[in-house]
Amino acid sequence: MGGTVTVTDGKLTAAAVLPVVMRGRLAVVAVLASLVVLLLGVRYAGDSGPGRTDARIAEAAYGVGAPWWHLAHATDFLGDPGGALLLLTAGVVGCLRARRTRAAVLLLAGPGLAVGVTRLLKPLAARTINGDDNLAFPSGHTAFLTAFALALALALLAAGRSGLGPTSGTVLALAAASAAGALMGWAQVATGAHYPTDTVGGCCTALAVVPAVAWAVDRLADARHPHKG
Numbered sequence: 001m002g003g004t005v006t007v008t009d010g011k012l013t014a015a016a017v018l019p020v021v022m023r024g025r026l027a028v029v030a031v032l033a034s035l036v037v038l039l040l041g042v043r044y045a046g047d048s049g050p051g052r053t054d055a056r057i058a059e060a061a062y063g064v065g066a067p068w069w070h071l072a073h074a075t076d077f078l079g080d081p082g083g084a085l086l087l088l089t090a091g092v093v094g095c096l097r098a099r100r101t102r103a104a105v106l107l108l109a110g111p112g113l114a115v116g117v118t119r120l121l122k123p124l125a126a127r128t129i130n131g132d133d134n135l136a137f138p139s140g141h142t143a144f145l146t147a148f149a150l151a152l153a154l155a156l157l158a159a160g161r162s163g164l165g166p167t168s169g170t171v172l173a174l175a176a177a178s179a180a181g182a183l184m185g186w187a188q189v190a191t192g193a194h195y196p197t198d199t200v201g202g203c204c205t206a207l208a209v210v211p212a213v214a215w216a217v218d219r220l221a222d223a224r225h226p227h228k229g
Contacts, residue, residue, distance in 0.1 A: 015158045017102045018214035021166035022157075022173075026211040029174065033207035037138060040201045041125045044137055048128045054195040061189040061196075068190065075187035079141030084111070087148055095155060103155030106217050107148070110210040114147035115140045117205050129195060138201030139194045142184045146206035149180035154214055177207060 018026065044051060050058060064072065077083040088108060095104035122135035129136040153173040185199030194202075 015100075015102070016218045017106045017154050017158045018211060018218055019158070019166065019169075022170050023211075023215065025166070025170045026173075026214075030208045030211045033204035036204040037121070037201050037208065040197050040204075041121060041137060044125065044127045044195075044197060046126050048132070050195050051197060054197055057196040058189055061186060062192055064190050072187040072190040075145075075183055076141065076191055076193065079144050079184060084144055084148075091148070091152055091155075100155060100158065102217050102221055103151075103158055106151045106155060106210075106214055109217065110151035110213045111144050111147040111206075113213055114143045114206040114209040117209055118143045118202060121201075121205070127195075127198070129198075130192065136194055137198045138205050139185070139188055139198040140202060141188055141193070142181055142199040142202030143205045143209075145184040146177050146181035146203045147210050150174075150177035150206060150210045151214070153177065154210075174207075177210075178203070181206065 078087060088111070091107040092104045095101070095107060118138045118140040121138055122140075125137040126135070127137040128134055150173055153176040157169045157173065181199070181203030185194075185196065185203060188194040188199050189196050
């Protein structure tokens with residue numbers, strides 16, 4: 001899967017960041033994730049406190065002691081502008097050094113748009129935490145790290161060095177995204193920055209946005225460089 005080139009409709013192009021064999025699977029994931037975001041957004045719209053599920057989970061996660069508190073804050077930093085810039089810079093430089101321009105674009109655009117979508121959704125949901133000025137749903141930090149992990153996994157799969165088939169590749173990409181989302185989600189709850197359902201919304205926002213961005217990157221790149229096979 002992946003490789004240095006792909007052939008689509010008689011055109012020889014650079015490796016797609018979203019191979020054709022994975023598009024259908026990730027499209028289904030994106031639709032389901034969008035529905036989760038919609039349902040949670042409607043359910044908790046206008047709330048200023050935790051739901052019953054939120055309260056149960058937060059009771060176990062909030063206020064952890066050392067060393068978990070330090071781990072939670074370090075993870076939270078990865079979603080702040082400074083931490084996000086470090087991750088994005090490292091990822092993009094690595095892609096460019098490997099001559100994977102599409103992957104570099106995806107690493108920038110995927111997480112960026114995922115966070116942008118959360119900012120658009122927050123005033124619509126109007127859910128708050130720790131004061132009326134702190135919009136909570138969905139979590140931008142969780143969306144960022146989930147999107148970054150998914151984009152990075154797709155970039156590595158596009159390099160064609162894993163030897164994985166489409167099913168295994170899809171599972172690997174979603175596992176990486178879910179693990180990153182779970183880690184950041186835990187950090188957000190442990191530090192009291194978000195309710196658990198906010199982090200689920202952030203993770204699902206990324207799962208909905210990144211496949212669409214990857215598809216768009218491939219379409220635009222193929223349209224600009226249509227070499228006949």
